[in-house]
Amino acid sequence: MTDGLFVAFEGLDGAGTTTQAERTAEYVDAETGRTSALSAEPTDGPVGTQIRRCLEGEIDFDAETLALLFAADRLDHIDRDIEPSLAAGDVVLVDRYSLSSFAYQHADGVDGDWLRSINDRARSPDVTFYLDVPPAVCIERLADDGGGTDRFEHAETLERVEAAYERAIAAERDAGNDVRVIDGTRSVSAVSDDIAAVVDELL
Numbered sequence: 347m348t349d350g351l352f353v354a355f356e357g358l359d360g361a362g363t364t365t366q367a368e369r370t371a372e373y374v375d376a377e378t379g380r381t382s383a384l385s386a387e388p389t390d391g392p393v394g395t396q397i398r399r400c401l402e403g404e405i406d407f408d409a410e411t412l413a414l415l416f417a418a419d420r421l422d423h424i425d426r427d428i429e430p431s432l433a434a435g436d437v438v439l440v441d442r443y444s445l446s447s448f449a450y451q452h453a454d455g456v457d458g459d460w461l462r463s464i465n466d467r468a469r470s471p472d473v474t475f476y477l478d479v480p481p482a483v484c485i486e487r488l489a490d491d492g493g494g495t496d497r498f499e500h501a502e503t504l505e506r507v508e509a510a511y512e513r514a515i516a517a518e519r520d521a522g523n524d525v526r527v528i529d530g531t532r533s534v535s536a537v538s539d540d541i542a543a544v545v546d547e548l549l
C-alpha cells in the first residue's frame with residue numbers, strides 16, 4: 347500500500363486557498379495516478395457547523411471558546427476524514443488547518459502557547475502551502491467577489507492575521523515542518539503549477 351500524503355493550504359481570506367486546493371485535487375487525480383481527498387476547515391460536521399454559524403454572526407462565541415471549537419473540529423476532521431484517507435493511501439488536501447488557528451485566533455487575542463497546546467493532538471501535514479497575498483489585495487478580491495465580510499474579513503484584521511501567520515510559519519519551520527510560501531498574487535495557473543511541482547517532488 348502506498349503512503350498517503352497530507353497537504354494543507356493556508357492564507358488570508360481571498361488568498362485563493364479554496365481555488366488552489368481544488369486545482370491540486372484535479373491535478374492529483376488526472377496526472378499522478380493517485381487519488382485525492384479534498385476537505386476544508388471549518389468542516390461541515392457537527393462542530394464545524396456551529397463555527398460557521400458563529401462566523402456568519404448567527405450565534406456568538408468568545409474568542410477562546412471559538413478557538414476550542416476550531417481545535418475540536420480539527421480532531422473530528424482527522425478522525426472522520428484525514429486518517430482514513432491517509433490510511434487508504436490518498437493525497438489528502440485540506441483547505442485550512444492548524445496554522446489558521448495560530449494566525450486567526452491569535453490575531454483575535456488568544457494566547458499563542460495555549461493555542462499550540464489545544465492543537466497539539468493534530469498531526470502535522472507533510473507540507474503546508476502558504477499563499478502569500480497582501481491584505482489589501484485580499485480585500486479587493488473579496489469585494490470583487492461581492493462577498494460579505496465575516497468576523498475576520500476586514501483590512502486591519504487581515505493585517506494582524508498576516509503578522510500572526512508570519513510568526514506561526516517561522517515556528518513551524520523551527521519545529522521541522524515543511525511550509526512553502528508561494529507568491530499568490532500571480533495568475534491562478536502560475537500558482538497551481540508551483541504547487542503541482544512540489545506535490546510531484548513529494549510523491
Ligand code: TYD
Pocket residue numbers: 359364387388401416441442443444446447448450451496498499
Ligand atoms: P474560509 O475558508 O474562508 O471559508 P469560506 O470559504 O466558507 O468563507 O474559512 C472561514 C474562516 O474561518 C476564515 O476567515 C478563517 C477562519 N478560520 C479560523 O479563524 N481559524 C481556523 O482554525 C480555521 C480553520 C479557519
